[in-house]
Amino acid sequence: MPTANAPPETLTLDRLATPIGTALLVTDEEGVLRAFNWTEYEPGMRAWIGRHYPKATLVEGRAPPPVRGPFEAYFKGQADALETVPWKASGTAFQLQVWEALCSIPAGETLSYAGLARRIGRPTAVRAVGHANGANPVAVVVPCHRVIGTDGSLTGYGGSLPRKRWLLDHEGAAYRDKQAA
Numbered sequence: 001m002p003t004a005n006a007p008p009e010t011l012t013l014d015r016l017a018t019p020i021g022t023a024l025l026v027t028d029e030e031g032v033l034r035a036f037n038w039t040e041y042e043p044g045m046r047a048w049i050g051r052h053y054p055k056a057t058l059v060e061g062r063a064p065p066p067v068r069g070p071f072e073a074y075f076k077g078q079a080d081a082l083e084t085v086p087w088k089a090s091g092t093a094f095q096l097q098v099w100e101a102l103c104s105i106p107a108g109e110t111l112s113y114a115g116l117a118r119r120i121g122r123p124t125a126v127r128a129v130g131h132a133n134g135a136n137p138v139a140v141v142v143p144c145h146r147v148i149g150t151d152g153s154l155t156g157y158g159g160s161l162p163r164k165r166w167l168l169d170h171e172g173a174a175y176r177d178k179q180a181a
Contacts, residue, residue: 007090008034011049011056014063015039018075020166023140025071031064033087035137038159048137052090074140079107079171087138098132105146107171112150134158140167152176 008028016023024042026035026049034053037045049058062068066086073081089099101120105111111119117129136144139159145167149155153176157164168175 007053008056011035011053011058012061012063013058014061014068016063016068016071016075018071020163023071025063025067026058027063027067028088031066031086033063033067033085033138033141034089036139036141038163041158052137071140077170082141082143083107085141087141089137089142091132091135091137094128095132095135098129099136099138099142102133102136102142102144102146105143107143108173110146110148110152110168110173110175112152113147113155114150116147130156146171146173148175 008030010029011034012027014025014027016025022039024035024037024039024045025033026045028034035045035049046058049056063071066084070081070085083103089096091099097120098116101116104119113126113130113133114123116133117123117126120129122129133144133147134156136142139145145157145159145164147155152174154161154164154168165177
């Protein structure tokens, strides 16, 4: 689904209460998710939107049912609900390749950064894969939280490691939690 078509003219910002904080859902006029983040990262998300969609007007409103509904279902326990969310992302060709590959990691499973690099046919690009993973503008839908260290441990997540832990536990994914050890 990721494309770099004509930029949207209007973006709608919806706020969704979840068990791990208020989520920010940004959709375009076609009802496609363009950005996702958490309220404490709103200033950074707004700056990102300004860089990637400089002519778009951001208005408060409600995300359409094909976006909001799956998020509600996901946070109520349906781990695979987000697979139906339409999304588009603004990024480089390499980032888009990484983000598409992230979508091939099913709910309840994880993959290492090295495994993700191999999956896209770039086994030596582990660092670049990590940077692309961290630049993902539609987190949770493009499941960057499912990427873990080669040793199975939790590693960086822009939304915070406690959130990553919660998301993986919510999906029933196995990982090695150094903090619990």
